[in-house]
Amino acid sequence: MSRSAPSSRGSVLIERARIIENHRVAPEQFRLLVESPRIATRAQPGTFVHVSCDEDGWFKRPMSLLDAQGDLLDILYKVVGRGTQHLSTRSAGTCLSIMGPIGKPFAPDPEAPWIIAIGGGTGIPPLIFLLERLFASGTRSRLAFFGGSELPFPLETQHRATPFIGIPEGVTQSLLRLDRLGIPAALASRSAIQGTYPGLVTDLFKSWLRLLPEPPTPGTQVFSCGPSAMMAAVQALARDMHFGGALCLEEYMACAIGGCAGCTVPVTGPDGIAMKRVCVDGPVFTIGTVLFDNR
Numbered sequence: 090m091s092r093s094a095p096s097s098r099g100s101v102l103i104e105r106a107r108i109i110e111n112h113r114v115a116p117e118q119f120r121l122l123v124e125s126p127r128i129a130t131r132a133q134p135g136t137f138v139h140v141s142c143d144e145d146g147w148f149k150r151p152m153s154l155l156d157a158q159g160d161l162l163d164i165l166y167k168v169v170g171r172g173t174q175h176l177s178t179r180s181a182g183t184c185l186s187i188m189g190p191i192g193k194p195f196a197p198d199p200e201a202p203w204i205i206a207i208g209g210g211t212g213i214p215p216l217i218f219l220l221e222r223l224f225a226s227g228t229r230s231r232l233a234f235f236g237g238s239e240l241p242f243p244l245e246t247q248h249r250a251t252p253f254i255g256i257p258e259g260v261t262q263s264l265l266r267l268d269r270l271g272i273p274a275a276l277a278s279r280s281a282i283q284g285t286y287p288g289l290v291t292d293l294f295k296s297w298l299r300l301l302p303e304p305p306t307p308g309t310q311v312f313s314c315g316p317s318a319m320m321a322a323v324q325a326l327a328r329d330m331h332f333g334g335a336l337c338l339e340e341y342m343a344c345a346i347g348g349c350a351g352c353t354v355p356v357t358g359p360d361g362i363a364m365k366r367v368c369v370d371g372p373v374f375t376i377g378t379v380l381f382d383n384r
């Protein structure tokens with residue numbers, strides 16, 4: 090079981106954050122590094138921030154965190170519309186208004202034999218943050234990462250040095266920052282990116298489960314973030330394998346503080362189906378509870 094984590098509601102701060110870097114790292118994708126000491130201290134993997142894209146701070150967009158170290162928040166974002174386009178034009182040295190950290194963080198079980206992270210596209214950053222924090226905590230769980238993207242990966246990749254038993258030959262690429270910690274990682278893409286699995290990340294994960302000499306035992310936890318179709322597939326696989334874990338939803342949001350009900354999703358609980366707000370009841374929900382078909 091994934092332990093339930095307290096929401097960070099009640100300690101959400103608004104901070105004027107100086108941009109240290111805001112540059113393109115891959116087609117349509119940017120890295121934003123901002124100085125936001127009070128939010129950075131409180132941020133945990135899975136919580137998110139609401140970032141102003143314009144100067145006066147009204148035009149905000151939700152973003153997950155790739156990292157929060159010292160005074161800095163590290164964000165990877167994809168330009169999809171007016172807000173993120175505007176954000177991509179903001180220069181280093183100028184300031185943004187940031188609200189956060191918002192929502193419930195991931196709460197992995199320290200006794201889990203394996204903790205497996207499966208991320209797609211803009212859902213990859215919070216999972217890297219989770220794995221790096223687990224590694225830094227000296228976790229005894231075995232860690233693994235599966236990432237899928239149709240655009241070039243926004244994080245540096247390299248030929249895998251960390252052994253990853255069960256990964257098909259030819260699927261050689263890893264993420265540099267995980268590989269150097271010894272966390273096995275494998276990547277998938279349908280865009281013919283060399284060294285990646287030529288298909289869906291969930292198919293790569295299924296193939297790994299089949300080829301592993303000793304499959305992960307029940308009690309294993311899967312954490313996932315990315316497109317809804319991917320998370321629905323991850324949830325179904327976790328159910329079949331009796332794995333626990335959680336999904337981190339990146340639903341369209343307006344207020345991000347629980348006031349507008351613009352981000353609700355159907356979730357099953359002990360009392361039946363209820364509509365939950367992704368911003369304050371999530372964005373992290375126990376795997377197996379999100380009803381993707383009823384949306």
Ligand SMILES: Cc1cc2nc3c(=O)[nH]c(=O)nc-3n(C[C@H](O)[C@H](O)[C@H](O)COP(=O)(O)OP(=O)(O)OC[C@H]3O[C@@H](n4cnc5c(N)ncnc54)[C@H](O)[C@@H]3O)c2cc1C
Pocket residue numbers: 137150151152153154165166167168169170171172173174211212214338339340341342372
């Ligand atoms: C908790 C959370 C964490 C997020 N973390 C990240 C992150 O780390 N990096 C990142 O790049 N993006 C992330 N997103 C998504 C990001 O917030 C949206 O891409 C952004 O709000 C789009 O704003 P825009 O003004 O550029 O586009 P808009 O003009 O608002 O939208 C452009 C198009 O994208 C669609 N769209 C907008 N938001 C979403 C969404 N959330 N899901 C699906 N379709 C959407 C719209 O329907 C429209 O078709 C996150 C979202 C949430 C809720």
Ligand code: FES
Pocket residue numbers: 341342343344345346347348349350351352353366367368369
């Ligand atoms: S975005 Fe307004 S309630 Fe979640």
